[in-house]
Amino acid sequence: MAVALDQPDTIDAASPAPARRRRGRAEAVPYLQATPLFLILGVFLLVPIVMIAVVSFWDYDFAQMYPGFVTFNYTETLGSWVTWKTYLNTLKYAAIVWALTLTIGFTVAYFLAFHVRSTAMQMVLFLVCTVPFLTSNIIRMISWIPVLGRNGLVNSALVGSGLVARPVEWLLYSDFAVVLAMVHLYTLFMVTPIFNTLMRIDRALIEAARDAGASGRQILWNVILPLAKPGMAIGTIFVVTLVMADFSTVQVMSGGQSASVALMMKNQMSLLQYPAAAANAVVLLVLVLLLVAAILRVVDIRKEL
Amino acid sequence: MHHEKRTFEFYALAAFFALFVLFLYGPLSAILILSFQGPDGGLTFPLNGVSTHWFANLFERQAVGDFGGSFRRSFTLGLLVMATTVTVSLLAGLAFRRRFRGGTALFYLSIASLVVPSIIVSLGIGVLFSQLGLQPTWFTSAFGAHLTWTLPFGVLIMFAVFNRFSPVYEEAARDLGATSWQTFAHVVLPIILPSLIGVGLFGFTLSYDEFARTLLTAGTFNTLPLEIYGMTTNVTTPVLYALGTVTTLFSFLVILATLGIILGLARRRGRAAA
Numbered sequence: 001m002a003v004a005l006d007q008p009d010t011i012d013a014a015s016p017a018p019a020r021r022r023r024g025r026a027e028a029v030p031y032l033q034a035t036p037l038f039l040i041l042g043v044f045l046l047v048p049i050v051m052i053a054v055v056s057f058w059d060y061d062f063a064q065m066y067p068g069f070v071t072f073n074y075t076e077t078l079g080s081w082v083t084w085k086t087y088l089n090t091l092k093y094a095a096i097v098w099a100l101t102l103t104i105g106f107t108v109a110y111f112l113a114f115h116v117r118s119t120a121m122q123m124v125l126f127l128v129c130t131v132p133f134l135t136s137n138i139i140r141m142i143s144w145i146p147v148l149g150r151n152g153l154v155n156s157a158l159v160g161s162g163l164v165a166r167p168v169e170w171l172l173y174s175d176f177a178v179v180l181a182m183v184h185l186y187t188l189f190m191v192t193p194i195f196n197t198l199m200r201i202d203r204a205l206i207e208a209a210r211d212a213g214a215s216g217r218q219i220l221w222n223v224i225l226p227l228a229k230p231g232m233a234i235g236t237i238f239v240v241t242l243v244m245a246d247f248s249t250v251q252v253m254s255g256g257q258s259a260s261v262a263l264m265m266k267n268q269m270s271l272l273q274y275p276a277a278a279a280n281a282v283v284l285l286v287l288v289l290l291l292v293a294a295i296l297r298v299v300d301i302r303k304e305l
Numbered sequence: 306m307h308h309e310k311r312t313f314e315f316y317a318l319a320a321f322f323a324l325f326v327l328f329l330y331g332p333l334s335a336i337l338i339l340s341f342q343g344p345d346g347g348l349t350f351p352l353n354g355v356s357t358h359w360f361a362n363l364f365e366r367q368a369v370g371d372f373g374g375s376f377r378r379s380f381t382l383g384l385l386v387m388a389t390t391v392t393v394s395l396l397a398g399l400a401f402r403r404r405f406r407g408g409t410a411l412f413y414l415s416i417a418s419l420v421v422p423s424i425i426v427s428l429g430i431g432v433l434f435s436q437l438g439l440q441p442t443w444f445t446s447a448f449g450a451h452l453t454w455t456l457p458f459g460v461l462i463m464f465a466v467f468n469r470f471s472p473v474y475e476e477a478a479r480d481l482g483a484t485s486w487q488t489f490a491h492v493v494l495p496i497i498l499p500s501l502i503g504v505g506l507f508g509f510t511l512s513y514d515e516f517a518r519t520l521l522t523a524g525t526f527n528t529l530p531l532e533i534y535g536m537t538t539n540v541t542t543p544v545l546y547a548l549g550t551v552t553t554l555f556s557f558l559v560i561l562a563t564l565g566i567i568l569g570l571a572r573r574r575g576r577a578a579a
Contacts, residue, residue: 030402030403030404031405033397033400036393037394037397037400038407038414041453044426044452045414045418045429046414048429048432049425049429051429051432108322127564128326129326129329131557132329132330134506135333135553135556136556138514138534142336142545142549146332146336147332147335149348149349184328184329238419241420244422245422245425245517247517248517262424262517265424265425269428269431269520274428278432281429284422288422289420
């Protein structure tokens with residue numbers, strides 16, 4: 001069930017020889033097979049994004065949108081200090097959550113891949129990590145409330161043990177809670193691709209490094225880490241794009257005290273200001289695609305997988 | 306390297322892993338326990354008696370929301386998305402085994418589907434439907450919105466599967482006179498079946514729990530995650546935890562059943578080979 005990226009070219013190269021015999025009819029087959037995917041992504045991804053780009057230039061009032069070509073959706077958004085602060089706040093979440101999930105994710109994947117000895121045990125422990133990923137995000141988010149709340153488990157323990165005199169207020173409904181919940185929700189997206197690349201590392205390379213006199217730390221730093229880069233890059237793409245798109249975690253865990261770009265969009269949408277939300281969507285989309293492109297520049301996934 | 310004594314590094318990492326698992330499951334078990342809160346109990350510990358009051362409450366008529374209806378919709382939608390994801394990913398996986406024009410572009414479109422923020426997909430489909438004069442419903446617009454999230458996973462898993470798939474078996478089948486349909490149905494399909502079941506599990510659970518993409522696309526009737534999200538802001542009793550416990554147990558059941566099927570297939574295959 002591991003998610004793996006594979007370069008399409010290598011699959012093409014595996015094209016079976018007998019296929020060549022019936023060239024005429026076989027030529028059309030891949031196109032027919034790819035059509036459903038193309039149609040669905042075309043109708044529900046490409047066209048809607050084009051639609052957003054168009055609508056972002058439309059005029060609107062409290063009730064409806066008016067086709068046209070105005071640029072104030074952009075100038076209003078980009079000219080506002082609040083917008084810039086929101087973008088910076090979202091990027092701040094992305095950076096912190098990225099650093100934490102990368103560290104935790106790599107450590108967990110490294111333990112699973114190199115320290116758990118039997119394959120069966122590896123798979124069981126990996127599944128233990130994966131199962132929460134397949135349950136509801138919102139439930140996992142609200143499950144922090146009885147833990148972090150004013151009368152929650154952590155505060156009861158702290159007060160009970162006499163460490164603090166009064167319950168700590170910043171545990172819930174704070175930036176801390178937002179980051180904690182995001183790490184909780186998204187670390188698995190880091191564990192899976194890194195585990196996948198670590199499992200593919202040829203164990204002979206590590207034997208060779210050890211025979212050549214490398215210490216454990218040197219093996220980790222000079223052999224394993226560089227080879228784990230593609231997995232780390234894929235995990236990074238997942239985590240960064242998920243955090244950049246997040247509004248529910250920010251809304252629930254900050255108790256409405258913090259903002260993110262997607263939450264700003266959601267508020268505009270609930271006020272029926274679709275063109276303004278669309279302009280924000282275009283800016284956010286460009287930002288996310290630039291980030292992904294930057295990650296792909298650091299590590300060439302197509303080449304390394 | 307597998308015969309050395311356990312090092313300090315091992316124990317440190319094992320402790321870290323144990324903490325990580327506690328971090329993953331600890332809060333979930335907190336709401337599991339609190340859902341058995343007594344009738345007078347609140348949203349936090351301590352337990353004020355033990356009862357199934359809040360579970361019973363869940364199946365009574367609610368002041369806010371419609372739990373049964375939204376569960377039925379989410380379940381049906383999950384099955385629809387699952388069937389579509391399995392079929393479309395399998396076909397696309399087969400297509401990508403050969404070189405075809407536009408293949409690389411389609412591959413990147415699938416990747417783009419993963420990275421485009423979910424709320425943008427929701428907004429785009431919502432605006433598109435309203436401009437076309439169509440009423441958004443959970444089985445049309447929300448169905449399509451969910452597919453933009455499940456299909457990339459399915460397609461990537463199929464890529465990985467077919468990348469490791471040896472064409473030798475197909476050639477052998479053809480040499481024995483099998484038609485291309487027979488080769489597919491009796492050779493290719495049984496080999497990739499466990500992965501297809503995995504894709505199905507992804508399709509179902511990702512759709513069943515999807516929330517952001519449903520926001521503007523569900524139309525009049527809520528799906529279960531939308532219902533729960535609504536409850537987080539206006540429900541202040543442990544009925545919220547009861548609902549959380551029930552849906553989480555349901556997810557666990559689905560996952561366990563799927564793993565059971567995959568293991569059963571593997572065992573049967575092992576016996577056939579022996």
